[in-house]
Amino acid sequence: MWQAEVRVDLDAIEHNVRLLRAMTRAAAPAGSHGAEVMAVVKGDGYGHGMLAAARAALRGGATWLGGCTVGEALRLREAGITAPVLAWLMSPGVPLDPAIAAGVDLTAASAEQLEEIVGAARRTGTPARLHLKLDTGLGRGGAPAGEWPALCEGAAKAQADGAVEVVGVWSHLACADEPDHPANDAQLAAFHEGLATAERCGLTPRYRHLANSAATLTRPDMHFDLVRPGIACYGLSPVPGLAVDLRPAMTVRARVALVKRVPAGQGVSYGHTYHTRAETTLALVPLGYADGVPRAASDRAPVRLGGVNRLIAGRVCMDQFVLDCGDDPVAPGDVAVLFGPGDDGEPTADDWAAAAETINYEIVTRFGSARVPRVYSGQSPERSEAESVGGSA
Numbered sequence: 001m002w003q004a005e006v007r008v009d010l011d012a013i014e015h016n017v018r019l020l021r022a023m024t025r026a027a028a029p030a031g032s033h034g035a036e037v038m039a040v041v042k043g044d045g046y047g048h049g050m051l052a053a054a055r056a057a058l059r060g061g062a063t064w065l066g067g068c069t070v071g072e073a074l075r076l077r078e079a080g081i082t083a084p085v086l087a088w089l090m091s092p093g094v095p096l097d098p099a100i101a102a103g104v105d106l107t108a109a110s111a112e113q114l115e116e117i118v119g120a121a122r123r124t125g126t127p128a129r130l131h132l133k134l135d136t137g138l139g140r141g142g143a144p145a146g147e148w149p150a151l152c153e154g155a156a157k158a159q160a161d162g163a164v165e166v167v168g169v170w171s172h173l174a175c176a177d178e179p180d181h182p183a184n185d186a187q188l189a190a191f192h193e194g195l196a197t198a199e200r201c202g203l204t205p206r207y208r209h210l211a212n213s214a215a216t217l218t219r220p221d222m223h224f225d226l227v228r229p230g231i232a233c234y235g236l237s238p239v240p241g242l243a244v245d246l247r248p249a250m251t252v253r254a255r256v257a258l259v260k261r262v263p264a265g266q267g268v269s270y271g272h273t274y275h276t277r278a279e280t281t282l283a284l285v286p287l288g289y290a291d292g293v294p295r296a297a298s299d300r301a302p303v304r305l306g307g308v309n310r311l312i313a314g315r316v317c318m319d320q321f322v323l324d325c326g327d328d329p330v331a332p333g334d335v336a337v338l339f340g341p342g343d344d345g346e347p348t349a350d351d352w353a354a355a356a357e358t359i360n361y362e363i364v365t366r367f368g369s370a371r372v373p374r375v376y377s378g379q380s381p382e383r384s385e386a387e388s389v390g391g392s393a
């Protein structure tokens, strides 16, 4: 019998990716098939399980996967996934030869990174598949505008030498979750300029890409040849209140471990931040911050138990938290739902994000912990045993 679980609906992921691909197709000029979809599966698939999420996304029509680190990209290859995979964050000295040998696309945002990639390609005897990244205003990764022409020239030379194939030019948005933010248009203009510079250097990359989930959903003019949605693949919207048919894929639930009657005035959990108002029933839920429940959700986040959404009573502990159930008939073994799609009245990841003063991304990604088994449902369910890591289900 299970104690706590993260349920992942793979059909939902497949559905969401299919929807995103339909949107890029609909936005395409006549005669074009529209931008391809790179499903971003970093952060262990935003907590959903990278391999299962990747396969579901490919079933939904994604033709690319985005893995952030070289390690993530290699894990996809080791699992037998042959679709194009892009990695975009690497520190100096991280071995690149295995990635090039495995056909992983790599990103260069500086002369140093280009040099490392060229060196690895020479050792491997295989041209590296390269994407050049421009900082169009995010102020995080990517080459600053002043270094961009030299980076393009260096890449063009490396391509002429046969060390690399420049497959892509790309950038990342800072404020796409605020569709009216002026940074969006400014970044688009800077991206067009950067593309023109690349072209002047003789680069004609097959894939120009800029859009994350928010821009995929709200800015068809930013789709270019490839879009890189992450959070939307998992059914959550980066833009609050957007009317799109995304299906949240994750449900987190646990079975009540202990139920007891306590008198009025009982302090509950560490620090006694909560006191019972009257004689009441407390239910102990066996999930805590070691499992992904944010401690910031103490006294604030809603949990559904016995057909009612109740706020967590007192502090979230490492392994457990308490619900105050009044005189409702709750019993050990009853299922408490922290969040899910919301179809049965349960709270959503958005509700939890609001309660914990964070974003839905962080809520779902936190639940990738080793202790809670991940259970997959859907048309082609993964073998849950193979994917879940440990846990005393």
Ligand SMILES: *Cc1c(COP(=O)(O)O)cnc(C)c1O
Residues within 6 Å of the ligand: 040, 042, 088, 172, 211, 212, 213, 214, 228, 229, 230, 231, 232, 238
């Ligand atoms: C995480 C990430 C994405 C996906 O962003 P979402 O907002 O989840 O769609 C796309 N591109 C890059 C470079 C990223 O780091």
